[in-house]
Amino acid sequence: MKAKDTTNIWLDIGKAAEVLGLSVQTVKKQCRKGSFVFKIIKRGKQSHYFIHLKSLPDFAQDKYSGEKISDKKYSEAPNWAKEQAEKYLPILKASNGLKGEALKDFINKWNNENTEELRTSYSSLIKMRRRFFRYGVSGLLSKHGQHLTGSTVPDNYFEYFKNLYLVEGAPSLRTCWDLTLGYAIRIFDAKRETFPSFMAFKRRLDKEIPKQSIYLARMGETAWNRKYGGYIERDYSNILCNEVWVSDHAQIDVACFDSDNKVVFPWVTVWRDYKSGKWLGWILQSRNPNSDHIFQSFYYAAEKYGLPKDVIIDNGKDYRSKDFAGGRKTIKIAANKSKAMAMLAELNIDVHFALPYNAQTKPIERDFLKIKELLSKHCVGYRGGNVVERPEKLAKEIKSGKIMRFEDFKQLFDNYILNVLNKRPSQGKNLKDLCPDELFYSEFKEKITTSKDALKLFCMRTSKDFTIRRNGIKDTAFGITYWADWMISKMGMKVYLRRDIEDYKEAWVFKSNNDEFIGTATAVSSVAALHADKVSKEEFKEAMSIKKRNFKTAKSYIKNTMEISPQEKYENYKAAYNSVEKDFQADVKISKMANTNMDKAVRKKKEQKATANIDLSIFLQKENEQEQELYLFETDKILAQEALQQNKKIRGSL
Secondary structure, X not given: XXXXXXXXXXXXXXXXXXXXXOOHHHHHHHHHHOOOOEEEEXXXXXXXXXXXXXXXXXXXXXXXXXXXXXXXXXXXOOHHHHHHHHHHHHXXXXXXXXXXXXXXXXXXXXXXXXXXXXXXXXXXXXXXXHHHHHHHHHHHOXXXXXXXXXXXXXXXXXXXXXXXXXXXXXXXXXXXXXXXXXXXXXXXXXXXXXXXXXXXXXXXXXXXXXXXXXXXXXXXHHHHHHHOOOOOOOOOOOOOOOOEEEEEEEEOOEOEEOOOOOEEOOEEEEEEEOOOOOEEEEEEEOOOOOHHHHHHHXXXXXXXXXXXXXXXXXXXXXXXXXXXXXXXXOXXXXXHHHHHHOHHHHOOOEEEEOOOOOHHHOOHHHHHHHHHHHOHHHOOOEOOOOOOOOOOOHHHHHHOOOOEEHHHHHHHXXXXXXXXXXXXXXXXXXXXXXXXXXXXXXXXXXXXXXXXXXXXXXXXXXXXXXXXXXXXXXXXOOOEEEEOHHXXXXXXXXXXXXXXXXXXXXXXXXXXXXXXXXXXXXXOOOOHXXXXXXXXXXXXXXXXXXXXXXXXXXXHOOOOOOOOOHHHHHHHHHHHHOOOOOOXXXXXXXXXXXXXXXXXXXXXXHHHHHHHOOOOHHHOOOOOOOOOOOOOXXXXXXXXXXXXXXXXXXXXXX
């Protein structure tokens, strides 16, 4: 049969529904969705739908035109392709007219009466019915996933469409099709009625380009890596619990009031066992995390569970700090200096840095998602992981004061870690229905540790190099001056400090050249918090900032309008004090000198000087010399000398 010219044929909706094998109402709905090119012609009060033949699927066009695959082509098909058709032809004939439960009963009976090769399922039979309706007996041939017909989209249109569709930002399929249609009309004088549908573009795209490649082009490399990127399967069989630790920061998406009634979202810094997932040490704080919190949380974990052999840490600058992990690997540091500055090196712990911007290398990231599901979403003040997730009630909860105090939330958070996260069973490949605590203690049999005092010293922050001056060691960053008596004999020495991040009041001093411990020193900065047992780094910072603000405020009021000479000031003093005639010395009473600490320091200094400089003059025979009198002021000495000269003149005149 000669093929009909389908260039400009419009089918009424009844005929279109017949060749599509759908109901009229379904075809109308698909027209309104844009699946077909259609037009509406009103005849009186009735609206009649007409659908362009070229916008219908290929099978419908073939069915209308009568261009089905001939029996000759079926006979030329390979035997492996015919086997599927020969299997389903008798099944389709026997099940003709059946549907629903009746069809399912037929399939069950058919499967019981036939061998495994001839058996089928409900979904497979429905699919073969559809193929047989569309393509006849050739539709039952096995194609191994190949499309039964080629694409109707020309290459030049398709290339233009790909450049629009396969870009980051994921533009919609319909807008890219509209732009391609406009391009075809403008350049090639294409007709909308004969232009391939947007689904034809989509089918060719899916056929020629892998799904993951489309996702990469439209969503970006990071999203592709999370969904399709290959990964290395981790083998935990040669790792025992507590041998490897992982650490990271995370912000908890729960609003709290801090001590100043400001709204904050707390941060947690945690050390977690690599294999079992048990949280070993953590610290929740209201401020942004830094290296201090890494040290402190490590100290909490190491104090209770000992030391690991390896750690996996983030590649951020707070984890790369020299006094924690030794700094960047590209920076060359002298061997003795790196040993003194890097805590992990001193403890013989191997450091492994995670790849930048690659959360998959740190399994601790999954724990933060668990915290979000177990705790954050059930708390008042939850803000969501991003703007899209943010609840509308958050602003009302903050304004009404319903959110928790940070101290209360911290206690709740700690309890959740101890009694929920660490005790919650998991079906993962490591835990296998065990909880982290159970797996951890089943393998944790040896605790590698050092003394508590030494561990605390290891976890102290190291400073930059300082020079001991006459006032001691001055840390200008925090406005602290450290002093100890032994510094008197160490003037000019280059040193560095180790300080407890929770108590900056005391510092351990080491030589810079050979890391020798010299002694401890105490902060002598004049801040009110100094009288407390502990003075934190934040308190020193706050004290310095208050001092600077007060200075600027006070300075703003000072504006000199005139200059007063020293001579004028002297005349003012003289006029003020000489107007009162009184013998001030008459009221002075002799009393015992107060034995202050400064007096003790002066006596100790004199004793040290006397010990270092022994007077050997007693072994010399000298004439008796008149004992020299000591004077408190230079004026007293001059007056005494003048009186002595006057006495000599008087004696000479006599």
